[in-house]
Amino acid sequence: HHHVAPHGGTLVMLGDHAGHLEFVLDADAGTITMYALDGEAESAVRLNSIGVAVQITVPDKLAFNVQLRPVENVLTGETSTSTSQYVAQSDELKGVFSFKGVLSELAFRGSEMENVSFSYPEGSG
Numbered sequence: 001h002h003h004v005a006p007h008g009g010t011l012v013m014l015g016d017h018a019g020h021l022e023f024v025l026d027a028d029a030g031t032i033t034m035y036a037l038d039g040e041a042e043s044a045v046r047l048n049s050i051g052v053a054v055q056i057t058v059p060d061k062l063a064f065n066v067q068l069r070p071v072e073n074v075l076t077g078e079t080s081t082s083t084s085q086y087v088a089q090s091d092e093l094k095g096v097f098s099f100k101g102v103l104s105e106l107a108f109r110g111s112e113m114e115n116v117s118f119s120y121p122e123g124s125g
Helices: none
Strands: 010-014 019-026 031-037 052-057 064-070 085-089 099-108 111-120
Touching: 010 111, 019 099, 019 111, 031 052, 031 064
Parallel strands: none
Antiparallel strands: 010 019, 019 031, 031 085, 052 064, 052 099, 064 085, 099 111
């Protein structure tokens, strides 16, 4: 069944509905934000990663890496070691509207996931 991205981004399914990642790209600012969500893509899932590396391949350009950093949120009590939101800024993302991404590794709800790949804005799941 279809899930709706709560932040208007692109959903990427993890495992067999273990959860979702939502990616939101701001092509003007060159920022990419990742939200960790549950299997229904409705509730935030806190990760304890200090950063998430993403390899990005833009059509007709060389691949490059961005390091998503944890975002603290006083309202939700999320901290740099327990948050559902990660963000990175790269000038190489400015003016980009589609790309392929690969997370080399991600710890999600006790599972170690490797080489999670996705297309933006198509997503998966």
